[in-house]
Amino acid sequence: MSEENKKLWMEIPAYVFVALARRGMEKISLDQCFLPGCDNQDKNKLKPLKKEEYDEEDRHVKFIHMKCDECGGKFQFKFETIKKVAKPTKKKIKKPSEDKEEEEALSMGLAYALDEEGNNLGHIGYF
Template sequence: MNNQKNLWLEIPSHVFVTLARRGMDRISLDQCFLVDCDNNNKSLLETIKIKEYNEKYHHIKIIYMKCNKCNRNFQLKIDRLNYATKQNDKKENNISIGLVYARDNYGNNLGHVGYF
């Protein structure tokens, strides 16, 4: 159980979704992203495990979740892009942006959730 609590630290508390020309809206990641589930109660969500790997310029975390309201599993894919603004830039000049995607239990993409 202690390990599951630590996995919550890997998940951003919120992300921002673009509203076209109207700016951005902040949404919480403490919810179930599966179709036909309206759970937004963190106490009904469980973190199961995490898988991490690196690709060129990307650090990817896939966090496996269980919703106790709909009794189904889903995944949050957290993709942090680290990129140098210029080829010879030092690490402090790199830019970093995070993207979050919701996926079903089989890894099928349910859509882009937001940026952090």
């Protein structure tokens, strides 16, 4: 794996979380091909090609272009990170667990899979 590939893998969250109705959250690895009909789950057969990113008013958007060696296809990850909202100014005593929940809510990210042309293949989960 080249240095450039390694750097791009660092931009990809290892896991995203998918909400299951009444059954909590499921953890899904992004080390897999998201093209329809391909079941490649081998990270060594996936190559990040390039990154594109831009800022919108309330979010940061990042695309990682991927090549799958199993099906020979290309797809893209799209990561949207909602920018942090201002922290509440009112101070109150909280349990550590509540603090943690707030931190997570402040750095909310959404992951999508797109095909080579940018057509949406679906929302993958949250990171």
